[in-house]
Amino acid sequence: MADRAGHGIVEVLTGRRPLHQVRQWLSRPVASLLATLVRSGNLLHERTRLSSVHACLTTSTTVEACVIVDEGARHRAMTLRLQRDRLHWCCTLFALV
Numbered sequence: 001m002a003d004r005a006g007h008g009i010v011e012v013l014t015g016r017r018p019l020h021q022v023r024q025w026l027s028r029p030v031a032s033l034l035a036t037l038v039r040s041g042n043l044l045h046e047r048t049r050l051s052s053v054h055a056c057l058t059t060s061t062t063v064e065a066c067v068i069v070d071e072g073a074r075h076r077a078m079t080l081r082l083q084r085d086r087l088h089w090c091c092t093l094f095a096l097v
């Protein structure tokens with residue numbers, strides 16, 4: 001799930017995918033943050049790719065992940081917290097460093 005969420009968020013931030021396509025995986029605050037970033041201009045270079053995903057199950061319903069993104073000349077880290085309710089996983093925290 002961390003890989004899938006990471007790919008979706010990177011695609012939104014590069015303009016390759018509209019936000020509404022990944023909205024089902026995002027909490028309201030995370031979706032609002034991404035919408036703000038997209039409105040302000042694409043934050044990541046269009047050729048940005050996921051380099052690696054490191055995830056840790058912290059509880060039976062919470063995963064914390066660090067996603068490394070490759071922008072060509074530089075690498076950045078994206079952190080995610082994924083939480084599961086009864087039916088599905090949701091990204092409840094997001095930061096791009």
